[in-house]
Amino acid sequence: MANENNTISITYREAIKQALRDALRADERVFLMGEDVGRYGGAFAVSKGLLEEFGPDRIMDTPLSESGFVGAGIGAAIAGMRPVVEVMTVNFSLLAMDQIVNNAATLLHMSGGQVNVPVVIRMNSGLGRQLAAQHSHSWESFYAHIPGLKVLSAGTHEDARGMLLAALKEPDPVVIFEYTAMLNLEGKIPAGAGIVEIQKAAIRREGKDISIITYGPGVYKSLEAANELAKLGIDAEVVDLRVLRPLDESCFLQSVRKTHRALVVEEAWRSVSISAEISSRIMEQAFYELDAPVHRLCGVEVPMPYPKHLEDISVPQAGDIVNMIKKILQHD
Amino acid sequence: MANENNTISITYREAIKQALRDALRADERVFLMGEDVGRYGGAFAVSKGLLEEFGPDRIMDTPLSESGFVGAGIGAAIAGMRPVVEVMTVNFSLLAMDQIVNNAATLLHMSGGQVNVPVVIRMNSGLGRQLAAQHSHSWESFYAHIPGLKVLSAGTHEDARGMLLAALKEPDPVVIFEYTAMLNLEGKIPAGAGIVEIQKAAIRREGKDISIITYGPGVYKSLEAANELAKLGIDAEVVDLRVLRPLDESCFLQSVRKTHRALVVEEAWRSVSISAEISSRIMEQAFYELDAPVHRLCGVEVPMPYPKHLEDISVPQAGDIVNMIKKILQHD
Amino acid sequence: MENTIDRDHGKQMLYQMMLIRRFEEKAAELYTQTKIRGFLHLYVGEEAVAVGVMQALKTDDNILSTYREHGHALARGVDPGRIMAEMYGKQEGCSRGRGGSMHLFDAGKKFFGGNAIVGGHLPVAVGVALAAKKQKAARLTCCFFGEGAAAEGEFHESMNLAMLWEVPLLFVCENNLYAMGTALRYSHSLPQIELKGSAYGMESMAVNGMDVLAVEEAAIRAAEKIRSTGKPFLLVCNTYRFRAHSMFDAELYRNKAEVEEWKKQDPITALQNLLLEQGSLDAAAISELESTVETAVQKAVGFAEAGSWEPVEDLTRFVYSEPQNS
């Protein structure tokens, strides 16, 4: 891999596009399918230009038929292809959820190990563009609940660049979450960045006072918060879960065993969420190491309102993380 | 309500049927719709006889169109009816999940309070009949995550009898979970049993040594376990959550503050589950009252296998609860 | 357009189409000024459909629409000021600002959204119509959707249920030839959407959606059929959107010449010309209409500007009904 110093600046969107291009070039069995991935250039311009480069057999525009084309991706995977299926946003994925949960995740098991389903399903998640209550949600939790799926969350540019390539090497279905709000964000990655491993969580910032455990847009917000906290003399560690299923618990447990305190941050609604799972695993396995209860900062439990002032306060912001951590530490 | 001593014995199935009959008699706007609720008598014979009594306009057999008829139920509710929509099992509800989550749960909010959706959606959940990986799951957690929904779980005969009647008085969408494995179970309820309240969790057995917090079939299993434990001198309290959303946290928190220990029991898969939510709320609000970490006993994370010996060990049984609690208490 | 038309009625429809057009042009402008945010889907070019269909509906009839619904809402008589305020996100908006452009609601006008899951409102429309049948009300329900939506499973289920249960539902498919950037030929193996009616035994017809009189006539005929038989009807209006899918669309998927060609069929120009030709209108009357429209739009903008933000403490309202709602 590239020299650490040799980094390039790239948007999150461009990182995904480069990965798609690499994947399509590397393996003839790979094709991209989804609504408006071709002629429109992708709802969020992620796949712009790929149709011209790879042609309509490899960049397939589908009709509005989420259940149909996700199921078709599953079928093509069973039959030897390596489809990358784009579901425009997680909000629409409910229409395909039966296919993902009852087919993709169960075929291997129901067939006693005979039929594996190497499909990669990408979806945009999250808020940030005032798209209101049918276009703004973060439902990673639904998929993270399902045995048989591998669920990834690209919280950094490097992961946006590399997770897809890794997912295509898996024999089983992988769901990758990308984030609408991060598409235009610039980031630095090694010039030769490519595939990343997809088993482990990652420490994005080391610290000793408290562990911030998060994923997705929570990562950059938490890093921002950690910088603020550093000015106050608080040294926060930031754990990026990366793999939402199966969870790499050893990473965050180890972090908590070091810092003895944790805050879990996510944009999704609080009740029955991934943050709940993290908190309860810490409860089960690191209870006696805790100096304070684990707290969560989550999305407010309301369908997303349209106006910006309400959207902004619907999810935790860096400032909220700072305040919450100050409170947790004060309590000592 | 009836004299406590004046109880009758009734199956869980019959309890639901009586509630349906009461509801249909009490309010002309109520109708039942779903696959095979009429001429077949209900997939699980719950609605047998109702077609003859109320006719096909009130007991509507629907085609296999989960999204279609659940959506139609939502529409009818908006327009002044009080539909009770039966989705045969939670497994098939994924086909209707877009309607439930993106429409039923959000219309009130998106319309700024104008359009309320008083639909009641009933579904069977859980395992117990060797129905394998596409017919045996417990996905209460999906719906418990959604603001805008009220989610009930009928873990007792009285609730199977009374929750539906209460749900029909709500102005907002209610999802009621009933349990395939409990349909034939006999139970005693007051002769005049009817509507129950649906805001609160319930203590099904008082105890002082540990709180077992559960719902659905976990309730009778936990009571069985508690009886076993009593023989060993362990006095377990059993909390039936009843309302999975919005959670009545004061009930289980109070219980934990009394017993200082808790085990959360559910048949659903462990990761990102309702039990995780319970555990993390205890973490957040009763951490300093705990004498031991809160533990969870959940379904094993595997699509349900067909053979009985594997099905049986896929979910916690009374014996597992007993063993787990012995371990938790030993640890002291 | 070959018909003649009653002068006042013609002016009335012209006014409505012009209002929709101007209102949306203003909205696009306000979008670039970031007064309006989120997704903004313009109806420009398709006005004849909303206005024509609305002529067949009574005040008691129900309407469900998509995220491209400003035209339907305006033609239905939802107050322009409240629509504009909604797009601003102000609490004076028709959905209290919670919904924005994609979620206009006005229960008083029986306007049930503003739905942004493509095809997701079709089953709901079946249920709304079913309720009317059960209540033995004469109410009809009208549901607008795009040709792209007709590829969704919800379309099939809803068509079948509506016909099977014989509910008074008018399906209005606005076939504007594109679903975002996906042309009709890439979304339907059989592009004549009206022929899909036959798979359900449902009566259907296609009409030139650029001709408001044709749409009106077809809609009235369809509505009469529905009211007399109790059965649903599929009306396909062939139309075209002159502008991008939303404000985020670079329009890579079609060429300018095609758009220009369609603009020659501008439904507003067509009706204006008809009214001019038959002498029902003169240039002065048109500029008078234009200024009435302009005033109405300005008033709407003024109302929106003067509106207020919902207090942040109210964030979690409307998740569940409040006592007065139940």
Next chain:
Amino acid sequence: MENTIDRDHGKQMLYQMMLIRRFEEKAAELYTQTKIRGFLHLYVGEEAVAVGVMQALKTDDNILSTYREHGHALARGVDPGRIMAEMYGKQEGCSRGRGGSMHLFDAGKKFFGGNAIVGGHLPVAVGVALAAKKQKAARLTCCFFGEGAAAEGEFHESMNLAMLWEVPLLFVCENNLYAMGTALRYSHSLPQIELKGSAYGMESMAVNGMDVLAVEEAAIRAAEKIRSTGKPFLLVCNTYRFRAHSMFDAELYRNKAEVEEWKKQDPITALQNLLLEQGSLDAAAISELESTVETAVQKAVGFAEAGSWEPVEDLTRFVYSEPQNS
């Protein structure tokens, strides 16, 4: 049945139908003995469909089926012993016992289930066929489903996608007039499922599903069409199930007379009679077939009985692929 038929071929098909029949009668018996559990959906009465269609398929073709798939699996040549063992839940079963009656799989035979979400396998079948097209393989994919499934949105989406993308897919609708207890007239506003093909421009035909020769001929014709054009085809086989929907069904929704009437069209009797009439078979040959069938079924039961239970420590296997699977 008016055809004449090649003697050996006729005997072969008769044998297969008899095997399916006897195998399932045995399964029903074993169900009451609680050797088999879960849901058990019998195919009795519909055997001509599986056997007839299978004649049109080559070993390299793919098959997807429903939860009522014993007949398809047997006709495809999946080992009866491994099917029976599967229904027992033994690890020698064709899905290692994990699936049971509703989830028979045999990847070697290209038999991809055994799917129990009604209509859920239709999109998957489109994808399997799409892969063959992309791989430029001559493979055809055959997908069985009930008329009840045709009401699901997945049917619509799959028909459209298959035709739009021109994939080599044979849709076989087994119209047995009931979806559980819901008669055709309560599930489809237009009961002629084959007419639904026209909504997608897809060629389709209906055939008497009680006549194995008619089914065979139609399937061969359809398969030839698919292989030569690359386009999908909808074949509707009108048939009837003689037994209850599953072992939990009290059959309140139809009367005995109707069932008896249909039994007169028993596809096995019909073929037997034809073969007897044309002198290809005599009573002795029939009893010989019967005893061959009986032996095969006994052998299958013996295999299942002798099978073993998967160790409980293996519970979480097959959630993810094991190294050798990838």
